[in-house]
Amino acid sequence: MSRIAEHWPQAVVDFDRGARIGLEEAVYCANKQPAQIEGVLTQHESRSHPCLLTRLSPQQFNALAEGWRSRLDYDPISRTAIFLDGRPCGVDPQVAVVSGGSSDAPVCGETVRTLAFHGVASTRVEDVGVAGLWRLMDRLEDIRRHPVVIAVAGMEGALFSVLGGLVGGVVIAVPSSVGYGVAAAGDLSLRSALASCAPGIVTVNIDNGYGAACAALRVLGLNGARSG
Amino acid sequence: MSRIAEHWPQAVVDFDRGARIGLEEAVYCANKQPAQIEGVLTQHESRSHPCLLTRLSPQQFNALAEGWRSRLDYDPISRTAIFLDGRPCGVDPQVAVVSGGSSDAPVCGETVRTLAFHGVASTRVEDVGVAGLWRLMDRLEDIRRHPVVIAVAGMEGALFSVLGGLVGGVVIAVPSSVGYGVAAAGDLSLRSALASCAPGIVTVNIDNGYGAACAALRVLGLNGARSG
């Protein structure tokens, strides 16, 4: 008997974004209903436009219609899905994804999968936090080979400063929400990245692996946007 | 009669940093005494090593011995000084420094001067905040020509999102401590940069023009550190 028919609004997808700035709009699925997600997929299908979905929980994935589920390349750890293949992936990894602890794996995964969707291969160097400094030192030469380093760390985020003082390439910090007490929710790690005593480190939002990957793509110029 | 002779400690300058990661250590002068600053300059002089000083207030500059003052290239707006020439500056500007308001000028200046010290020319595009969107649109083509854009904004930092949606190059946000009430001290602008709806924007600490310039140098690979 509702006088005003309510519905979830049709998304206005920014299909033009790839042409404009070389990065595809990703669908951020947190709090989205199955009908909303399927609506966006339908729009992409009708244009044969590949699509990246982030923050898609297993519960949300399982609530999609089987027809959609079977066509998604879904990874439950990073909670990402890819619809229609993205760009073909390069062979040489150009980004090193370095993490402080194994609990940072979901954020690393979101980063790696976003890069792959845009055709960029990466190297994972995980669980090398500075409490045991040798773990990082053992891998340093390998890390230095990549023009871009994405560092993921929670707790006090000391990894960012140590790495920034040893590596001359681009260092993008992704604070993760790993920790408890004063480190709860990633704010401490975020602020450590911003106030790092090592020069020229840049930062994205807490747990924002997608954003770090996009920043790397801007740096690599693989988004076709740079002419300088 | 003090049993323990107190003195300001001798700074341990990281002269090796340029060789290691391609960025020179800058001397952050806030709260430093004249004797401390002169001690650092003396160390640089004995090695003929150029030196960049940041956050050097006019009061601090005037408290230095005349012998030092006359040999510093000092700019009171950006509160930076250069001792012994840095690298020769390139001709083509590779970085656009874009600001929301004219009160952001000290931060823009610190950015521009740090780049110049490392030999990189830049273009200033100031006072183009989004309350009058035409101001930014008028300059958009010019901005797009640069592979790196450093955006400086205080208050609510909406400039970051608009710029990030229109430009495909690297966008580095520098939140400035311009504003009052809920925008006091730059924290709001910082968080707006981090949570921007435009993909792939990266951020540095509040008012950290030096850090943004260093990040740009990492991106441009002019620090000689990249091999990828």
Next chain:
Amino acid sequence: MSRIAEHWPQAVVDFDRGARIGLEEAVYCANKQPAQIEGVLTQHESRSHPCLLTRLSPQQFNALAEGWRSRLDYDPISRTAIFLDGRPCGVDPQVAVVSGGSSDAPVCGETVRTLAFHGVASTRVEDVGVAGLWRLMDRLEDIRRHPVVIAVAGMEGALFSVLGGLVGGVVIAVPSSVGYGVAAAGDLSLRSALASCAPGIVTVNIDNGYGAACAALRVLGLNGARSG
């Protein structure tokens, strides 16, 4: 065996409010028990007084007695219910409800339904965030036709400043709790609205679509309260 008989207290409904300031008291249902809600409905029924319920979750709605459920115009997205028809709705929309993303739909819905309850029609313009500026520009002429614009946005809330610089009517910002990390819970978007560089934007509490609608009614003078 309780010595003190405990019960939820009878609500003291402000039935006089409509006559006094032209706005009906709405029943804010968060954390209310079914018996409390039914008690309020009973009071309205005995006076044939229409009633608006907000923040009524589907769980709460389903816990009401069937006799009440069947007489409520309930919308699960906006979590609002209307009991007994409100004022007849005007034909010309006087309010544009503009949102940054499709996840803002529940707040938009609460706004639109509150307006309708008071007899005011509105136009929805959703998912037009500034990361793809063309989406907003495409709808600008339509938006400008309304004397009041209610803007709903989460994350960094850049929509408020861009809109405020382009539209001369009344702009009421509703920060939404959409976002994560530093944008969690809407506080960032709220502060962006308050510190906006565009002049004369006003703000209500986070997710407060009901309050924005009431403010619009005050502006439109349709609450019969203005004599100036």
Next chain:
Amino acid sequence: MSRIAEHWPQAVVDFDRGARIGLEEAVYCANKQPAQIEGVLTQHESRSHPCLLTRLSPQQFNALAEGWRSRLDYDPISRTAIFLDGRPCGVDPQVAVVSGGSSDAPVCGETVRTLAFHGVASTRVEDVGVAGLWRLMDRLEDIRRHPVVIAVAGMEGALFSVLGGLVGGVVIAVPSSVGYGVAAAGDLSLRSALASCAPGIVTVNIDNGYGAACAALRVLGLNGARSG
């Protein structure tokens, strides 16, 4: 000997703003140098464009050249100055400016002077905080006669809720930074306005009398922007 000539940048004044949204850009002077302020005045003079300056401290005013000082209508309490007359002021006050305490006078003054610059007269009702409720009640009928009420209060901001429950016109809250301890800097009063139990109150930034006046102008439609 500076290789890079530093200067404060020329402001890019949004002269078009009046035509676009009916509100003139004001010059926010906090932290601006005399040369910057005089540069803006020069731009206005060359176009015979009236100009409003806000947050201009007596120290800043006295540092301007005498030629400029003598041509400014300066008020030290509200720290505002008007250059070249604004619009002629109407006779009937359309806005009531109500404050909780006499320490709120600077904010009230900024509000009243901004309205006058745009040609709108107002009524001041000051020092009527709710600790002595009779003070407000004595003036209630007078307040109700105005279509817009701007309420200024610091400390706990209870005035907003009491006023909002008694007045049916538009109520714009301006939290002021009056108070100490937990009320320091206006944040408490701001949040009280936003969370008020009275419906439809809207809020601007702390101490933002200018913004409240602009909002009132949007409401009154005297900015020529509304067509609805």
Next chain:
Amino acid sequence: MSRIAEHWPQAVVDFDRGARIGLEEAVYCANKQPAQIEGVLTQHESRSHPCLLTRLSPQQFNALAEGWRSRLDYDPISRTAIFLDGRPCGVDPQVAVVSGGSSDAPVCGETVRTLAFHGVASTRVEDVGVAGLWRLMDRLEDIRRHPVVIAVAGMEGALFSVLGGLVGGVVIAVPSSVGYGVAAAGDLSLRSALASCAPGIVTVNIDNGYGAACAALRVLGLNGARSG
């Protein structure tokens, strides 16, 4: 096979407290296990010492052994239980418990039950928030008859200031965690009580009905502790 036998420690009940300061120790049950609660009850039983339990959720109550449950006077709204009768209750109410909204009922209940456990009757005046000021005014004479007024309010807590300006007895504010957005979790209401413009209001922790009742007992001197 645990080398260290782990167990919840035996509580060290402060049975002496009543004699020392006239207030009985209450058992704060949040996060306590059934075995812990039953252990405390056993200690009280062996001394025939009455006991008040607070924050005992229905889930916790139901997890107790039937033998204990049947001997507890349990109230699920206030989440309090009384074991063995407390002091006989006086006839004349000496405390008025006044609340802003019906959602404050759990806190009011904890207050009233704690007072009753110590033998003090009280009057409940609920849902009289200041958005409809007549509701409070209608009850003012009744409220004034009590030497102590305990005021419970969430959201912006304007009730405290209005009441404190109208009543000359002791006013104890209990901020409640009712509200959302900027009023979430009671901190705003707490700060409004502390910064109230009405003189001599005192405050306890958020939702601390037990503490407010204890403070009232100290004031009334019914705890036998005063000699002045």
Next chain:
Amino acid sequence: MSRIAEHWPQAVVDFDRGARIGLEEAVYCANKQPAQIEGVLTQHESRSHPCLLTRLSPQQFNALAEGWRSRLDYDPISRTAIFLDGRPCGVDPQVAVVSGGSSDAPVCGETVRTLAFHGVASTRVEDVGVAGLWRLMDRLEDIRRHPVVIAVAGMEGALFSVLGGLVGGVVIAVPSSVGYGVAAAGDLSLRSALASCAPGIVTVNIDNGYGAACAALRVLGLNGARSG
């Protein structure tokens, strides 16, 4: 040449407050101009109404006209002044003012002087913080003789809990802004008072000695307001 004559508004003194709730309005002088303060004094003089001024700094006091200065009973430590004698002071102290450290003296003084203005004598017990528990224990019997104890403490505020567990009378905590680092500005001490494990402690705003004294007057019923 100001079109709008600006002035500090005439204060609307709540002379009726004493009759209504038994407490006189005090003039909070922080940020007030000499002319404002003298205006209030003039109003009191014309009615022969005694007046208490708080937060009157030596600078402000010295800026008053000599005619006013000579008639004020001014104390620079507590920054209070009394104009025209208040009520005659009783002989038996009814309030103990207990402090943790000697730096709390200004707050203690504001408390003692406010009580004296209303005719109540008090006992000062200072510098008895719990780091040396014997200091408090030595004075405990004396403290217990007073029906009301006002406790003033900064830093971590442990004094409140220890005192509250040993004294059965009314305990009013006044957090002071003494401390540094995490204890800066009194917020920590405030929260310690509110969350104290000792039952029935009540609290006022940081440094609010005036408010604590008013609360004591409400408790003692010397304000003539209680009939219960």
Next chain:
Amino acid sequence: MSRIAEHWPQAVVDFDRGARIGLEEAVYCANKQPAQIEGVLTQHESRSHPCLLTRLSPQQFNALAEGWRSRLDYDPISRTAIFLDGRPCGVDPQVAVVSGGSSDAPVCGETVRTLAFHGVASTRVEDVGVAGLWRLMDRLEDIRRHPVVIAVAGMEGALFSVLGGLVGGVVIAVPSSVGYGVAAAGDLSLRSALASCAPGIVTVNIDNGYGAACAALRVLGLNGARSG
């Protein structure tokens, strides 16, 4: 069909830590998957290296394979498990673990079990908060016998200051997340420990019983690392 095989990364255990600093790496299990935990156990098994697991919830423990569960010494209250026996435990307790309330038991347990894993016995003195000061005084002589005292307290943390003023040994404060309202989540207790008026108290993160035990081991020199 995932192009990128996702998996939880293999942990890089710091087996060398014991030799380097005398403390074994513990496995922090919060948010870890069963497969991750079992992977770490497998690594320890292959080296016959004992292992301590912390923050292992009963749900997580029960999700491990039976083969692992039966070989773990698991304690559900402290949520710790020991795999392969640690060092043999000494006879004389060298650490007193003192708590304010019985709800602190999980943190006490984590402390005691970590010490035992490293071969150090301890004495538990629980539920001796300062609201009933006699409880602590009764045990003071016993506490003083230990060279290290670990104090665990939530709420306002007054225990730390009282203890620190009475005991001359090492006092390590562990703030616990016990409390509500302004004491929620342990931040208040943490800050009370840091700002304590008693000299020389040191602090670890909220609820960090493991860290406090490690600090005690460093103090006792039982980690074999000290040569001074």
Next chain:
Amino acid sequence: MSRIAEHWPQAVVDFDRGARIGLEEAVYCANKQPAQIEGVLTQHESRSHPCLLTRLSPQQFNALAEGWRSRLDYDPISRTAIFLDGRPCGVDPQVAVVSGGSSDAPVCGETVRTLAFHGVASTRVEDVGVAGLWRLMDRLEDIRRHPVVIAVAGMEGALFSVLGGLVGGVVIAVPSSVGYGVAAAGDLSLRSALASCAPGIVTVNIDNGYGAACAALRVLGLNGARSG
């Protein structure tokens, strides 16, 4: 004409503290008046009791009577003074004081001077922050020779974690208020110390060199308090 003679209260010095817990009470001079400081010195003189003064600014020192000034061993960098010699200082340094930057010198000085007052020598290792990791590594063997390491660092405090992972002795972190933007006032460094991924680090309040020294004295047992 003041009816109540106001004075700064006589301090109640805890002369017994040395005997009780082996640490002398220090006089924290921030905000203290000359008369207060001289009063405390007089009390110490009459007992020939040595005295340590902390946070004594040069302004405060110069305001003391010459008779006192000449007898104080004052150090302006650490803002400490010693009255009457403390204990004779040992020869072997037992504490290493390690700092991240030369701006941490005042805190290092307060630490070193407090240790010396109690008879303990220390080694200073300054300006060895982790941005140039070699600076710390060069000094590591020397640092490891001390049973206690006091680490002082501002900004992001990464030094604490790196040091804690490399050193097996006691590590006491002192966060310093060096930094700007998100690192302002030391809170970030404090939280990094507390959340460090290196085990067993303990922390004191921001800039609290005195407290760290006292903690070291407790650890070394040189305060005569340990019997374990």
